[in-house]
Amino acid sequence: MTRWTINRMMKMGATIGVGTVPELKDGILAGAMPVICIAEDRLSCEPSVRLLLMSLHRHCGNQKIELFYPPADKTFRSWLEQFPAVNLNATPVPGAWGWNVKPQAILTLFARGYDDVLWIDSDILITRSFEKDFRGLPPTIMVLTEEALYGAHEDPNGLRARLWGLRVGRSLPFTANTAVLRATTIHINLLRRWISFLEDAEYREAQRKDWFERPAHLYGDQDVLTALLASEEYADVPVKFLRRGKNIIHFFGPCGYTVSERFYNVVYGMPPFIHSQVVKPWLKDDAGELTGWRQPFNSLYLQLSPYTISARKYRRRVSDAGWMNATSLLGKVLRVCGFYYPPLTGLPLAIAADIFSLTKRIFANKVPAMTADPRNGPPLTPRTTVQS
């Protein structure tokens, strides 16, 4: 990237708040890495926070990390001393509520003088360095991940923007999943707008309902960001999607780790991020919540989770590693047959799940597709600001 390109990008940059363009520019030219931001407010999720920090340290060395973790006690604080690059904030993120914490946390760090932030969900495990994906990245680019492969994977013709009543400026190739999210001070205006939408009464009301009762644009915070990025106002924000399988595994449900993703990983190696989306194996109650006719399948599949298999590397460094064990004989057998190698453990189940979902798709194509009524939105004018 040339200095000319950066100057041009800076001219394109929208609202700049705290943090100055020259500083940001110097950082990018120097190939600086964004500061990593992690926030968790549940004591029950401390096992995943510890695993994330251990795996970050193992693969990314002394990368600067800002951790928001209000339940931090004396034991946690002394354990944390082995990671000098981690700054503990034992206070809640200002203005955050429930899951809705990401834009607030990132803006808090901007206010402290950081200008380039990489949010990582606390339910992610790092398997290798991801520096090459972020070092020296143009500051205009927002990095997100492709949503997990399930019903909400797509955002056809700016569906979420239309449901919010926004004019559609582009159609994103997938719904944005914000488990990994890079933003710079150039995106301050967008982040503030994201917060204002999260404060919307309709959104807040929807969060009190079950997932299946919520409309697509009110599922969660990432659906709101998807709507904004597809809207005319923010259609010029360049977006880079980290791809499912290649850059991240969203282990969620039977399609959480497909056969093609597994083959890709066998050939090219594991992606740097493994996301234990929705079901958290370290929470005993969560694993027990699996119900219905798919329960035995899902329970077995969870024992073969790439997150859990990869977490086993750290089992001697955690106080309770019991949840990392397989709970059934079949689970143990499949782990051994797969050589405890994440792409292979669970492969037989992934084949079955892929065949099932393919069959479902073939039958679904025979009935008219269900589409939401657009409340608003002109014909699409596709833009070319999405990279993947």
Ligand SMILES: [Mn+2]
């Ligand atoms: Mn998550």
